Amino acid sequence: MAQKPSIPKGTRDFSPSEMIRRNYIFDTIRNVFELYGYSPIETPAMENLSVLMGKYGEEGDKLLFKILNSGDFINKASDKHLTEKNSTKLTTEISEKGLRYDLTVPFARYVVQHRNDITFPFKRYQIQPVWRADRPQKGRYREFYQCDVDVVGSNSLLNEVELIQIIDEVFSKLNISTVIKLNNRKVLQGIAESFNQPEKIIDIAVAIDKLDKIGIDKVAEELEKNNVNNELILFFKEKISNESFSIDELGKLFEAKNSEIGKQGISELNYITTYISELGLKKSTLELDFSLARGLNYYTGAILEVKACNVEIGSITGGGRYDNLTEVFGLKDISGVGVSFGADRIYDVLLQLDAFPKTTNTSTELMFVNFGEKEEKYCIKLLQSLREKGIKAELYPSSAKLKKQITYANNKQIPFVALIGANEIEENTITIKKMNSGEQVKINFDELVNLIRS
């Protein structure tokens, strides 16, 4: 009769064992964020569409989940748009809220809205789910978590340096080797400017970003299609796609063409790489990659992306500097820079590398077997004392067959089981079964505490 229930496309349930692992990732990331002086905030799952629309480009708007207005929304829609069946125009009349697409735009809104309560520079982190109406694939979901760290109200490049350190710290704690790819939008702008096509910057960015994936020839094809001039295409073909092409060469180009923006991009990159090479990284390598562009078009300065070594998966972290994000909400001259860790992909990477810690101390350490009413009353007091000492313990809730109770402990991987029957109560002892060996010992309460702690 009842149909099997299900969940929407691209969403997932998480079992206890998955949650233990997910929390391990979140806890690690959170600890690093706090170590670097960032404070947590949260924002609502839904935002007004006016906040979200237009921030992610045309494609992004399509990927927003929109929420229908309450009440008789269709009655309030205009007949004109209904009969025209114009979805875009109709949407604005029947929906005014949407689920957040990322954490950066809601954060910008937050900063503007609370500007009087915030002392700048404002360093915050935020770990919450986001939603995208994308077609799901592996490592790509419609609901997923982002872990964002941003600092707004500071132009200092020290922030970029610090973010790279945070990335290195997080992945070294998670035991993942990574490559951090770094570029600067100003460099790309400088290139576009040097070849007299500054207006093509977006097309160029979108095309060149695919270099690793489709190769230089296809990139050139796409640039041609977008009417980018041959001189520029040739430059990409001969220089940018060439491994040995250096930052100094690029600098010379900008000198020759007198591109201020390009020169600035180069000096920013040099600042960051010099700092990082002095500080050193634990488990990551920092690489300049002039083909890195990133789709989100609010970036204006440094852009970076992190890939895990030895795992075929999209980028697991990305971010950059954005100068004008708060401006669209009416607050000028506030620059921000931040990165976003993709917890779900990090989970997949850890799984593939088999890099989750073997011991998870989050589950029960001791279980009391339940022999009956009298024993239960006796055990529950011991249980309370153990919990007060910080030991994770539980009492089997009914006096089921001993076999069933021990099977339960076995499946839950509880290392110690306490058997307290009439004899033990009389003797004031506790029989402990060590589940890994099957060995049993009779001890007292203090000895038990020491045993579990050892």
Next chain:
RNA sequence: GUGGUUGUAGUUCAGUUGGUUAGAACGCCUGAUUGUGGUUCAGGAGGUCGUGGGUUCAAAUCCCAUCUUCCACCCCA
């Protein structure tokens, strides 16, 4: 959004050119073992074959729709 792919027991999967009662392994439950799990042995439960419609004497099998899964594009964490 475009093109392709997938769905059978709790799980992973068999299932012949459409043909009687849809199978296996693992898991689960019961017992051997009434105070003892992971091993062994014996037995048992569990499926309107994703959903809805169609073709046929007859459909898990063929057709259509729909949902879901995975993949490529697009885009991205």
